[in-house]
Amino acid sequence: MTLYGVGLGPGDAGLLTVRGAQVLDEVDVVYTPGRLSRSVALEHVPESRIGDLEFPMTRDEAELRQAWKSAASDVAPTAEDGDAAFVTLGDPNVYSTFGHLRRTIERFHPGVDVEVVPGVSSVTAFAAALDVEIAAGSELTLREASGGDAPVGPDRLILFKVTDVPVTHEKLVDAGYEVTYGRRLFMEQGETVITDDPTELADRDYYTLAYAERADVDDDHALFES
Known part of the structure; x- marks a missing residue:
């Protein structure tokens, strides 16, 4: 099935696009990488459909790669059997954490389709x-x-x-x-x-x-x- 990278906009819940809101309403789980994106997502989806992902505050590349691999392992089963969204402030393809997850998913879980929903940056x-x-x-x-x-x-x-x-x-x-x-x-x-x-x-x-x-x-x- 599909993993959607959804841009939430700059932080105002009202600046999520219509397409972004539609995707969040339809997917099985909405994964958030941090407190700010989680708070915006909660304006559009119930907490019961939120999946929290934890990433270390570090510049150590090996530690970060392991964190993204772990996140991909958490997300992939949902995206293989249904639909999932990973949300990020701004746009998923512009200086975004989503790029790390996407590359990891494509490498280790090639059966997952990925679609990007752009956001206001x-x-x-x-x-x-x-x-x-x-x-x-x-x-x-x-x-x-x-x-x-x-x-x-x-x-x-x-x-x-x-x-x-x-x-x-x-x-x-x-x-x-x-x-x-x-x-x-x-x-x-x-x-x-x-x-x-x-x-x-x-x-x-x-x-x-x-x-x-x-x-x-x-x-x-x-x-x-x-």
Whole structure:
């Protein structure tokens, strides 16, 4: 049968897609990889159909591989005999934990079909939250910026996993960028913060992103005739 990778959206239960809600309503078990995704899933399915999966907080690759193999062993019997869903915040194919499970399932349980149900991601939802318009013709680059990293280059950047905001901010400003930060955007868990003051976000939070735009960027775009 089928394992569905379902994107829950950025954390607001109302931003789950219609297709995502339909799948969650129909599958036998909805597997969740953590507390935040579980809380969103519970807005759509009863706890009796939730399957919790535990993953270690580690960078040890051998330990992580074993954890994903164990998770695949838990999920596969349900997906072989019926239908199951693995839910993740954002989109299952964009910087998601689902990719690890999918590769493990495909290797060790080839009889399971896999289908991805895309979800609203903070990578795109930031524009609404920060009231930013990325007009046609604009160049926008997505980068990771954990631990104080600040990759630069294009006129406009979206940096996610900004875990050391003050350090990243200083580097971006020195490189000629104006920066706005969003923390826990469209998330029902925790406090949503939108600010251009890095001191407000001095504490570490994985769910922090930055929109960086060069101060001298040209925002004039050609208009198409109607």
